[in-house]
Amino acid sequence: MKEYELKDIQLGMTAEFGVTITEKMQNHFREITGDVNPMHESKEFALEKGFPDKLVFGMLTASFFSTLVGVYLPGKNCLFQECQNIRFHAPVFVGDELTIKGEVTEIDERFKRITVKAIIRNKENKKICSAKLIAGVTK
Amino acid sequence: MKEYELKDIQLGMTAEFGVTITEKMQNHFREITGDVNPMHESKEFALEKGFPDKLVFGMLTASFFSTLVGVYLPGKNCLFQECQNIRFHAPVFVGDELTIKGEVTEIDERFKRITVKAIIRNKENKKICSAKLIAGVTK
Secondary structure (H helix, E strand, C coil): CCECCHHHCCCCCEEEEEEECCHHHHHHHHHHHCCCCHHHCCHHHHHHCCCCCCCCCHHHHHCHHHHHHHHHCCECCEEEEEEEEEEECCCCCCCCEEEEEEEEEEEECCCCEEEEEEEEECCCCCEEEEEEEEEEECC | CCECCHHHCCCCCEEEEEEECCHHHHHHHHHHHCCCCHHHCCHHHHHHCCCCCCCCCHHHHHCHHHHHHHHHCCECCEEEEEEEEEEECCCCCCCCEEEEEEEEEEEECCCCEEEEEEEEECCCCCEEEEEEEEEEECC
């Protein structure tokens, strides 16, 4: 885990990590949220709606933004404050390999917080999710 | 699960449900995301940072927005497209009883989607998280 302090952070700094979405993640997410929408459970239902397979929960994909700020940028000294404009650009399926990447685009010395522009891409380099994260840096 | 079609939805419609945050949810979320930040695991660390106990992951709290649109408003015919401006207004702790409430504030007939203004409050009625959700309605 990174332990950046505010003084260590510069504009343009980036961080990146990869994950593979598993059925177990889907099940855990469903258990946490109680979101039993068939779009995420039934291939047949997803086919009816025009998708080739059941979809991974958008907010499951977005939950990796928590990891991006909490583990990587700034890491240990993070206090996540806002997650702006999450957009689900393209569907995600179980088995997809995703890359979560963030770049520091603003540093607010007065309020001790940073803005991280975050983009998640799949193996085909297609943008599937994006957001603007605002994280306090507590040290 | 609700099964609203676009024609059934009116401005001002609301939906609401409650959850109690458990340690198991925290563990599931950590397992999904790999977010091992000590703020969510160690009371001692949280105390150092000025909080009375370890914090629930902000994005775990926000994940109930998935349930709000996927199960309640519009429910089965939901296709979650955007989650705008998630703000974490106040800390959440394990054991907190939360109420997730949504209200339809826009209906876009042309693109078959609705905007749901969402607010999560704790038992003391304190606003702890808010966002603006945009959900496609596939029927």
